[in-house]
Amino acid sequence: MNRLLSAGFVRLKKEKFLWIAVIFMALFGILMSYNAYQYKQEYGLEPSLGQTLFAYGQFVGILASVFSGLFLGTEYSDGTMRNKLIAGHRRITVYLSGLILNVTAALLMVLSFQLALFAAGALLLGLEPFSVDTGFLLFHLAGGFLLTVAYCAIFTFISMLVQKRAVASVTAILVSFILLFAGAIVLSRLSEPEYYSNYNITMDSGDVVETEREPNPHYLRGTERKVYEFLLDFLPGAQSLRLSEGGLDHWQPLAYSLLLAVFFTGGGILLFKRKNLN
């Protein structure tokens, strides 16, 4: 495994897309800090950048999917996967080394965002906007880490089992968008208010009539609401959106991320072991 990782890290350093993604995330972090600075200038209010540290959540899945398809897909398109197996490496170590490299790359992107945000924020606004509860910080750091690992496990699964790089890349990117959209839909359905607020109507005569508040027909109730609440915790896309708002408030999403990572890695290794490689 160490040999494969040693070779993989050298390749990682040469991977152009990784550095493009790292720069993109750093610029995104700087932009977020600048927005907060402008907000302070405009409204005179102290912005909070503590939870903005996790705004990477909305991008990390997409970037990890592109990276995985390109980086691991090259092993098939260039045929170099064969060299590792002929050299006597076991399939399980080949698979796991691919996953570790994917996770490393995704965490580098995350780190790049957080460091750039912190550096630019501290420069423009000082350290005060970053003061957050330690529990919140640790919980979201753990949540972000597990979510990143879950994403990488899913995309490693796709990239290691689909032998055509273009197909693997497109599939991984599509899955990342589908997960994000599914998460957005779930979040939006659960955000529906239970009642429409009451409002006042001024009649032609000048009389003001107050309307009754009306129940919202789109509000989810009963089992349907429970299913959506489960999906909100379970789907990586929904977790991404909640993480980016600093909205992880219980342990279940973290457990589901771990479960997804274990499920896709275990299943991926089993299938990869039986796979006929060309």
Place this chain on the structure above:
Amino acid sequence: MEYVLTADSLTKRYRHFKALDHLSLHIPKGAIYGMVGRNGAGKTTLIRIICGLQEATEGEYTLYGKRNTDRDLYKSRKRMGAVVETPSIYLGMTAEENLKEQYRILGMPSFAGIRELLELVGLEDTGKKKAKNFSLGMRQRLGIALALCGEPDFLVLDEPINGLDPQGIIEMRELILKLNRERKITFLISSHILDELARLATHYGFVDGGRMVKELSAKELEEACRKCMRVDVTDVKALSRTLDQMGLDYNVISHTQADIFAQVNLSDLVLALDRENCQVLTASERDESLESYFISLVGGASHE
């Protein structure tokens, strides 16, 4: 005889298609084993199985004394290198970077030997040129250099001269012969370019329809293909007696036909046979090549 690789009744099925059908194979140590077969005969499937890229459906093989079912087969795999179909190289890297990457994969303690490998395959002057800009021949040679990392004792080359120009073919042939003679590397070479294989191989395996039709050494093949005169006579027994008296080497094909492996004075032979009341109906010179031997083994039909 000591064998590097033996296969016994290997079978590989893809759903309803049988790519290998109880194929057996024996590669002696130090040999250049030419695996001959038309496209789709099962050559690449066999190589993929030996390299651990695919599992056989039935049967077994032994590589350096380790069976494919042994848990430590991977130790034997470390003694082999392979170029399967296209060369397995990172196209975005230079030749040297590719070799360094392979050294890391193999866990070699240092990069010593990379320069020598580049010189061996004639790629020492490629500098910063990336492999994607290499010609097909250069890529093929880099693929072999990668397979040679770790100093393997057994090299598997799948169609190594496919797509090479005449100069590239000569260079590849010389490289294989040099490695076999100087480094005592055993080769398994699959090819359907028979003339080229005939210049290299010390042993042959003829594969057709996923089966091993025949295995023989180059010497045995030479015997089978040597120049002869095929004669059609009315009495093959009389012909045998006459040829025995004349001290000539021959082989009876049927009750009217025989091959004579010598320069024969046809007039003398006809007169001698006439005394035995035997007539010569036809006489033709035969010079069987590897190609015609292959055709006679597997039949000419259904050629692509």
